[in-house]
Amino acid sequence: xxxxxxxPSWVICKSGTSVKIECRSLDFQATTMFWYRQFxxxxxxxMATSNEGSKATYEQGVxxxxxxxxxxxxxxxxxxxTSAHPEDSSFYICSARDRDRGRxxxxxxxxxxxxxxxxx
Amino acid sequence: xxxxxxxxxxxSVQEAETVTLSCTYDTSENNYYLxxxxxxxxxxxxxxxxxxxxxxxxxxxxxxxxxxxxxAKSFSLKISDSQLGDTAMxxxxxxxxxxxxxxxxxxxxxxxxx
Numbered sequence: 001x002x003x004x005x006x007x008p009s010w011v012i013c014k015s016g017t018s019v020k021i022e023c024r025s026l027d028f029q030a031t032t033m034f035w036y037r038q039f040x041x042x043x044x045x046x047m048a049t050s051n052e053g054s055k056a057t058y059e060q061g062v063x064x065x066x067x068x069x070x071x072x073x074x075x076x077x078x079x080x081x082t083s084a085h086p087e088d089s090s091f092y093i094c095s096a097r098d099r100d101r102g103r104x105x106x107x108x109x110x111x112x113x114x115x116x117x118x119x120x
Numbered sequence: 121x122x123x124x125x126x127x128x129x130x131x132s133v134q135e136a137e138t139v140t141l142s143c144t145y146d147t148s149e150n151n152y153y154l155x156x157x158x159x160x161x162x163x164x165x166x167x168x169x170x171x172x173x174x175x176x177x178x179x180x181x182x183x184x185x186x187x188x189x190x191x192a193k194s195f196s197l198k199i200s201d202s203q204l205g206d207t208a209m210x211x212x213x214x215x216x217x218x219x220x221x222x223x224x225x226x227x228x229x230x231x232x233x234x
Contacts, residue, residue: 032220034222042226043211043226044165044222046222093165108167109220111165113163113164114163
């Protein structure tokens with residue numbers, strides 16, 4: 001159980017186009033999903049927190065108009081990179097929190113396999 | 121603000137031997153969780169072990185154990201009987217300020233040599 005998928009796993013696009021990345025919790029419901037960005041040989045940097053049915057919360061320095069997040073259901077969050085440029089090329093990872101974990105315990109985050117975005 | 125420091129960018133160990141990865145952190149919270157995640161070449165993040173700060177007993181998961189020193193804010197990971205499949209990046213992580221956002225260290229690249 002606790003599987004998170006991401007689609008696509010790899011995408012190449014031209015500069016100026018928009019790209020949508022999907023994050024799905026396959027066997028649990030996730031009220032909260034997180035989007036991270038990881039540059040080569042670096043750590044994960046949290047970009048935003050995606051909350052089902054409400055607006056995403058962005059970390060300082062992350063452009064909300066550049067990285068559009070929609071969390072339309074308890075199993076799906078999407079990240080759209082708008083007007084992509086080569087500097088947006090990166091590895092994007094989502095994680096999801098299982099809302100049904102018991103009280104008193106940390107709601108563990110389950111990570112997706114990541115999406116490699118290359119902008120030409 | 122919470123910070124997580126991993127001072128060993130790279131480490132290597134011979135197969136079947138033991139290796140310890142270090143992590144120090146800073147937080148103003150009194151009760152919190154600490155995590156070690158593994159990221160193999162596939163880049164899939166995998167939870168290795170979790171420690172609750174109010175528990176004095178060090179967490180253990182099979183070959184993986186931690187040495188948690190709350191006063192020193194130290195949280196090291198010991199891997200016993202290292203296997204080739206343990207080759208990966210290892211990240212120490214701490215929830216940010218009472219929330220469930222995770223702050224990650226810069227990671228330690230571990231290579232297990234045959």
